[in-house]
Amino acid sequence: MARHRILIANRGEIAIRIMQACEELGIDTVVVYTKEDQDSEHVQKVIRKSPDKAYRIASYKDPNEIFSVCDQAKCTAIHPGYGFFSENFRFARRATLRNRPITFIGPRWEVIRDLGSKINTKRVAKTLKIPVIPGSYAPIYNEIEAEALAEELFFLQKEQGIQHPSVLVKASAGGGGMGIEEVRELDAFRQAYRRIQNYARRQFGDEGVLIEQALRDYHHLEVQILCSKHGEYVHFGTRNCTIQSTGRQKRIEIAPGFDPDTISYPFDAKKVLNEIVEYSLRLAKHVKYDNVGTWEWIVTRDGKPYLLEVNTRIQVENGISARISRVKKIGQPNLIKEQIRCALGEKIGYNQNHISFEGTSIELRIVAEDTKRGFAPWCGTITTLKFPSYDWAEVHTHVPTSRPYKIPTEYDPNLALVIIWGQNTNEAIQRAKEFIDNTQIEGVGPKGEPIITNLSYLRERLDASLRFE
Known part of the structure; x- marks a missing residue:
């Protein structure tokens, strides 16, 4: 691997995990921090050892500051962690196309752009015969059009005998459970639509809104995928992240996503897990995905899977996928290390036949x-x-x-x-x-x-x- 220096453009535990992964790979790192974070261990660990590798900034969300530190510290790559700039295609594009290019540790910016849009992901998935949640397949900017679709979705749910129908109003450019509101009465739709549209405009610069049927009685599953620039595609199984806060923030994750050997399900759980893995890889190969990513799924009580979204970054919960995985001649993988290796141009070096799973x-x-x-x-x-x-x-x-x-x-x-x-x-x-x-x-x-x-x-x-x- 060529000599690199990576700027860790994040904070907290993920910054420490990236630091540790880079150290194991023999890669030098630089950290940034705000005044509020000066006592965090991700900062103090560096200051105790190499104070010249810790740069104070005003905000983790200021791209100009991040790139300025990159240039000052002579960094060759940026690891965005999760949150902040991790799924910001404009930031990744700027890193790639600036006069002094910097490697973005993640997928190509074009992939982040295309899969970062829930609308586009649904549209592409539908062409690949991948099941998606009933609703809009293009961003809606018109309130009257949005309300008409919502009315149709309420009507269809009532026809299906659903006692308490509702729809979800989502920022089409959002992710991670943010920018979503559930509407249970058609009379309340317009206000919810306006709130989400305003939120989307402020947060993402795109006021496009997605309207979907709100599914009931489901589990939220994920498929962990790793791909390289050399056309290699592998997965590290499934996860279940159904236990969440009222704000749809995950609190407990478990891998694998279902356990039919211990729990009885009203459907063929192994078949469903295999299906969502196959669907996820199908989409990854179609878009030529080239880094780590998570495909998020909804599975209803009757065993029907629906693609929810794609997170084009390392996930908080990547560690449990690694913990149940065994790679031949390597052992337990470190997915942050694998992400970095692939972003810097290395081959994965093994295929799916080399990966087995053990335990929970x-x-x-x-x-x-x-x-x-x-x-x-x-x-x-x-x-x-x-x-x-x-x-x-x-x-x-x-x-x-x-x-x-x-x-x-x-x-x-x-x-x-x-x-x-x-x-x-x-x-x-x-x-x-x-x-x-x-x-x-x-x-x-x-x-x-x-x-x-x-x-x-x-x-x-x-x-x-x-x-x-």
Whole structure:
């Protein structure tokens, strides 16, 4: 591999994981941070070792600052992590086409552009005979047209005997559960449409809106794919991320996506898992996808899969896919390392026949939030953070364990990601509960009130992870 220096254009635990992956690959890194993040471990780890490789910036969302640091630090590539610029095709295009090109660690900008649009993804999927959710196949900019489609979707649901029909209004350029509103009455549609259109205009510069039937009683699944610039395509199985907050933010993920050996499903679960993997690879090959990506699916109680969207980036939960995967002569893969290798032009070097799967893995997203008050974020200072040590668990956190840490109010109060592995689903769930029971988190709020976390919620929801309730 040619000599590279990568700017990590992100924060928190993902910045640390990218740093570690680069270190294992022998690649030099540079980090950026804001004033609010100066006490984060992703910053302090670098400052303690090489302070000249940590650059303070005003915002993670200012592309001019990011590129300026790239030039100043003589970086050859940018890793966007997830969020921020990770699915911004304009940022990726600018990196590629500027006078001093910088490699964007992700797919080609054209692919990010094309798959970043839910409308275009649906349109392409439909031509490939991949099932998609009933609704619009082109962005809607006209309120009257949108309301007419919504009325038709309400009518069709009533004809199907659905007692409580509803539609989803989505920003067509959105992703990650953002820019979505459910409408249960046609009379409320116009206001919801206007809110989402305004949100889409502010966030994405495109006020196109997607109208879809709101499906009920489903599971949210994912397929983890890795591709290279050399026409190689492999997958690392499926995940289930049905346990989410009221704002559609994932809280528990589990791989594989279903477990028919342990749980009885009203459909052929193995067949459905194979179908969504095949569909995902079909679309990836059609668009000549060339990096890591996640294909998101809805699977209804009767076993019908529908493509939801494609996330053209590394996912928070990539670690559980890696944890159940075994690559011949390599062992357990690191998908962040694989992403970096492929972005820098290397071949994957193995094919699907070299990949096997073993056991069940669970990711717990530990967050300072009040799950009984709509997952409201908790603000304050962490005074104690202690995790148990097991060979079947790994913890990723940017929160220091040796000193107090004030949670920045500017960002989500995520505290840690915990990845659990078991020989089977029941063992993985019991181990996850054991881990939660032996985790100690203490803190105080602005008025001296004790910290609130989602640990109890996570423990209570574990048994429902793979089941249709």
